[in-house]
Amino acid sequence: MGQIELKDIRKSFGGVEVIKGIDLQIDEGELVIFVGPSGCGKSTLLRLISGLVEASDGQIIIDGDDVTGKPPAERELSMVFQSYALYPHKSVRENMGFALTVAGMPKSDITAKVDAAAATLKLEDYLDRKPKALSGGQRQRVAIGRAIVREPRAFLFDEPLSNLDAALRVEMRLEIARLHQKLGATMVYVTHDQVEAMTLADKIVVLQAGQIEQIGSPLDLYRHPGNLFVAQFIGSPKMNVVDCTGTGTSVTFGNDNTSDIARNAEGATKMGVRPEHMALCPEKDGILVGQIDVMEHLGSDSFAYVNVTDVGLFTVRIVGHSDAVVGDVVGLTFGSENVHLFDAAEKTIPA
């Protein structure tokens, strides 16, 4: 149950193609996350799966059934929206059971299903309240509960946590992870938040402008981004990227410094190194030398923003405290194993 396959799915609105041929296999029980910048087509793709939006071309197969032309109700999927979309005048219990009531299920069965979902979501004490007497996190749990009672083939989430404050978002993220473990259900989850994607997903689908940039596990994408877009989208703070010219095993930077990085660099036009893979060092030992522009102290980490003239600004993550101060002239080092190189087409050059 809950296997979803997209075959060359396309969608145009008024002659403008916004989903440009998506092929994707979502396995039973997987938590798959669509991530990408605002407007890249995440919600449209989710709505295509749900049936709320009709495909212009291509096929959608759920558990072996071609559902491409079928209405949402026949797809047996449950969608959870950012806006919760609860009925304000119905109680939590009525909201959660509404779809089952409409379907004509016997009352005692509905009560049992709502009670079970309420227990899973820790909503037992709120079943008689109206949505307005709930916090944002509780409302979102009701919306999830309403999806659970329908026992769908898969859950579709569209930015379910975006309306919550930062602390609650972390809490709900953990609840969704637990829910996935408990239900073992297929979940397709849209977010623009790469931390949410990294922490929740079995598989991340990175989208840009209606196309898939890369599919992989969170660590796959972190370690082996296939192109510059994915390299800079995955990871926080984002990867430092500067212009360079690669020849043989060396890169030359904009300030004419050359560094042998002991790996194939032929054809590189950009070099990327993540903040956590760089370190400050004495000036004489640096691969590059720059000046500290800004220091940020987060307690657990410090971030040094180091400006290297004619090369660029680098973010360097230091675990714990750093004594470095603004204006210090410092060296920058990084291991060649952590260098990412990109060609003129912004594709990754294999090491």
Ligand code: ADP
């Ligand atoms: P995302 O969820 O990634 O932010 P969307 O899927 O909402 O992006 O939108 C993708 C593109 O499709 C956007 O350019 C948006 O304006 C366009 N779009 C989405 N829905 C419609 C619609 N019903 N009519 C016209 N254009 C739409």
Ligand code: MG
């Ligand atoms: Mg959206």
